[in-house]
Structures are given as C-alpha cells and as structure tokens.
Amino acid sequence: MALFGTDGIRGLANRDLTAELALDVAVAAAHILIESLGSTDERSTATRPRAIVGQDSRASGEFLEAAIVAGLSSAGVDVYRVGVLPTPAIAYLVGESGADLGVVISASHNPMPDNGIKLFSRGGGKLDDALETAIEVRMREPWERPTGSNVGRAIDDPSAAERYLSHLLASVTTPLAGLKVVVDCANGAASFVAPEAYRRAGAEVIAISNEPNGWNINDGCGSTHMSNLQAKVLETQADIGIALDGDADRCLVVDEDGNIIDGDQILTILALGMKSRGQLKSNTVVSTVMSNLGFRTIMKSAGIDVVTTQVGDRYVIEKMIESDFSLGGEQSGHVIMRDYSNTGDGILTSLALLQEVVRSKKSIQSLADAMRKFPQVMINVSGVAKERLESSTVISAAIRSAEEELGDEGRVLVRASGTEPMVRVMVEAASDDLASRIAAGLADVVQQELG
DSSP states (O other): OOSOBTTBEEEEBTTTBOHHHHHHHHHHHHHHHHHHTSOOSOOOTTTSOEEEEEEOSOTHHHHHHHHHHHHHHHTTOEEEEEEEOOHHHHHHHHHHHTOSEEEEEOOTTSOTTEEEEEEEOGGGOBOOHHHHHHHHHHTTOOOOOOOGGGSOOEEEOTTHHHHHHHHHHTTOOSOOTTOEEEEEOTTSTTTTHHHHHHHHTTOEEEEESOOOOSSOTTSSOGGGOOHHHHHHHHHHTOSEEEEEOTTOSOEEEEOTTSOEEOHHHHHHHHHHHHHHTTOSGGGEEEEETTSOHHHHHHHHHTTOEEEEEOSSHHHHHHHHHHHTOSEEEOTTSOEEETTTOSSOOHHHHHHHHHHHHHHHTSOHHHHHTTSOOOOEEEEEEESSOGGGTTTOHHHHHHHHHHHHHHGGGOEEEEEEOSSSSEEEEEEEOSSHHHHHHHHHHHHHHHHHHHO
8 A cells, every 4th residue: 555645644643653754754755855856966055955844743653753853964954943833834934945855654534543744845835656666665675864963953943933824914905904814723723823823913812722632633623623713703893814734734614603604605705805806816726526516617607617536636736737727625624825825825825815705805705605515425335346437327327416406406426435435425406305315316326336
C-alpha cells in the first residue's frame, strides 16, 4: 500500500505513524532535495537547503517534530521550527522565505490520536505525486552521512506567526468594523492567529475552543462538530460563526440563525463577488464532482463557467495552476484563492467572506440564499469489488435510467472510493424523498452486481 494518500501521510500516531517512520521520510526527502540543488560539496550556511517545519496542537506532534528535524538536519538541511501554526501558514512561509521545503505535522480534522505529515515544495505548493513516490522509494537506503559543517542546523523562528498574520491582513481591503464574529478554533493550530486576524481586521470577536492542551484538538468542536458554534452564535446574537478544522486549511460557516453554510455556498458568495469586481480570472471557478447541483445552477445563471475535478483539494489546485484560475474549492470548505495562496486557507477564506458581508450590506444568510441547495443523499456500498464498477453494463444502465427520471432537476454520481473497498452512490434531486428512493435503488444494483 502506498505511504502517501491524497493529503500526505496519515495514521494512528506512534502505531502507524512512528518517530522512526517520520525520521526515514525526512531523510529521504532531504536526499532528493539536496540532489535537486546540484553539487553535494560542502556548503556554506548561506547555500545549504532550508526547510520550514510546523505542526498543529496534537501532543504527538512534539515527538514527530523532533524526528523530522533530526532527519532533515542530519542529512544537511537547515530547519526552521515555527511551532504550532495552520497548514496554510507553512505553505505561505515556504514561499515568502524562499525555503526549499515545508513540512506540516497534522492530521487536519481527524481525531486527536491520529497524526500526519504533509510536504510542500519550493513556492509553497503541495508536493506532486512523482516526488512523493520518489521519497517512498528512497526511504532507508544506505547513505553517507555528512559531518562537521555539512550537518544542518535547527533554528527556532519566533517571527513566523506575525509574518503570517501580516499576509492574511494584506488581503483585507474592506474593514470589518460592525461585525460580531464567533470563531471555533477546534482547539487546533489557529487558536491564536485566527481570532487575532479577525480582531485586527476590525471585527468584534468571540473565540471558542481556542485553548489547545495537546489532547483536545477536534474533540467535539471545529468544522466536524458544529453544534457548539451554532449555540454560541445564537446566544451572543452574532452576525456570523466560523468553524475551522484542526489545521485551519478549511472552514465552514454558521449564519445568524444557526444554519450551516457549506463550501459550495461559500464558493458561490466569493465567485459572485469576485465576478462583480472583475477579479474572477477567465470568469471561471473550479469545483469537484461532489459540488451540489445548486452550485452549478447559480454559476450558470451568473454567466460563470465551472471546471470540475475529482474529489480532493490537490486536484482542484492542480487545475487552477494549470489554467491560471483564481478561485476553486470543495463542498467540505477547502477554498483556494490563488491571488493570495496556492493552498486552502480557512482564515483567508473567512476574511474574504466577511468582507463580502460588509460590502454587500447583506447578512451572510441572505448571501448564501442566492444558491438553491438541492437535497443530496449519499450511500456507501461497502465490501464490493469496486474495480469492476466501470465495466458493469447493468450499473451503467441503472445510472442512465435514474438520470432520465431526474432530468435537469437532479444529478447522479456513482464512483469507487480511492482508499476503501467501497462504491459511493450520490443522488441529488428536487426532494429528499426522490433522492433517497433513487439512491437506494442504485445502491441495491451496485450491491447485487459487485458484492
């Protein structure tokens, strides 16, 4: 099984993801990095490769950071430790500082016992598949260890958080004065920088789940557990609630009545606003196959083209870079604004959203209502031979029949899971009952054909 998934390496910390594994990954990455820079002769501190290493607030991040720093520096890389910061902060700092590599120790929205390793290349983009494969191949290979002044140094960088905050605030052209904002920091990586960014932008800020202790990240809070945020917005009569995940690379939103606003609605609000100001490059937005039919409908009516990718923010980013688009994202709340970042950034996204509220003089609920959200039903059919899905004429016929019944008022998506022996059946329709009936019928066909 491949070590890297669609978003780096993840697993149960100290069981699947061990200090030994982290060290091996770091050494292999260092070897590839050093070779890409040319000569392996003794380098001065000015020319030695540089890496930035940060983490979210998990306790396991402490020993994993130590292992990664040891692996990189022992192979001749200077390492700048920035501590607990959001994943997009590391991506930004890599590009801003001209570093050669970025490493984030985080499992994003996963429960606390998990952890992960994400790698960023020069410029702050996610490492491509070929480099990840090369790292796996090179792990635990024999190597000649540098000595003397050829070893790398480990350096603390106390200015990193402030530089990231300055980057975020540079995106704010409309002050947020008059807005009351509740932010749920998931007891994660953004527990300091997110509330501070909104305050400096002019908003009144109420922060919850902003006291990480190593164990409480994503524990009943953040973008995967929205009830606390909903209650706090209603209690404080706030204008908007923002839910971040553990590493703050995405966000979801709660309106003034406690209703959840998802990534498709966030993308709608941003796309319409950017188009009105002439900032939407090629008049196009990028989304995944999972985006709601309502999103595609409102984009069509607004004269905005939609380019679709497979599920995963890395695929959205790849398409945006390839075609120089400025906006893209996922239903889960990963939004990429390429005028400011090459990766999803929940704080950056929410700052843009808050500015749209101020500029429009409308509530976030009113802005979100521009998109009619079609009822969506998802059924996971487990334990089936997903590799036979594409060749099944019976399933193809069932899908065509469902699409004919739905017409323009619905959509069907049947796809194999990328990581599990499972086929996902998704149906959108004008009503919950219709979506449920058609999804259940398709799931039965998949089970009979592939089970």
